[in-house]
Amino acid sequence: MTTYAALLRGINVGGGKKLPMAGLRQVMADLGHDGVRTYLQSGQAVFTTGHGDEESLAAELGQVIEERFGFAVDVIVRDHAYLKAVAEACPFPAADLAARQLHVTYFSAPVEEARFAQLDRAAYLPEEFRLGDRALYLYAPDGLGRSKLAEHLARPRILKGLTATTRNWNTVVRLVEMTAEEG
Structure with a gap:
């Protein structure tokens, strides 16, 4: 099981x-x-x-x-x-950030850096993202709702052929805890 x-x-x-x-x-x-x-x-x-x-x-x-x-x-x-591996691999200092500032987008398949080659990352600073294993970590200091980078990352051209869904850091951590608990 x-x-x-x-x-x-x-x-x-x-x-x-x-x-x-x-x-x-x-x-x-x-x-x-x-x-x-x-x-x-x-x-x-x-x-x-x-x-x-x-x-x-x-x-x-x-x-x-x-x-x-x-x-x-x-x-x-x-x-x-x-889920635990994704949380542990977070490239941002999760313990030092508010949950609304850090998000994980889970993908249905691995995502290559090439999908983001046309993106001028410097134009979105201080917002940043990093790729993980079938996941993308997004640091959005003003929250997801105000994030221009999140808006760009959600474009169909970037997500073509993928299912993607984003969760804030509190949810990421809670799902690790819940899946560790006996049902």
Whole structure:
């Protein structure tokens, strides 16, 4: 049995894609997952299962959500070891920053530096980003909502062919903790 976090992109924000967390927990339990717990209302669920891999679990959950709730949602699933490694590999001084200043974007596949070759990084300072393993770390001193760099990094040209979803540092840390707990 492996413990995973499912990260759903773009639910319960703005006015669309409303997905009650109780409904998400029920869907996941119906899929045979154990110890299903959600975090906040913005699309994080932790669960334990003995079948599937990250990609198949994400595809299965996305398909069932679309069938039951009537809208498509991108899903990324990552196990505890991966989430912990991402948190530990943070290239920024997380302990010295406010959670609103530090974010991780999780990608569905590895991302090469070449995707960002045309980006004039100096033009966005003091905002910065660094790539990790299927992740991007973003330092945005004024928060994500005011970040011009985050806006640029989210452009379809850069994200072409990828699923990407961003979480603030508090959520990154909490998902590591939740996936470490026994369900």
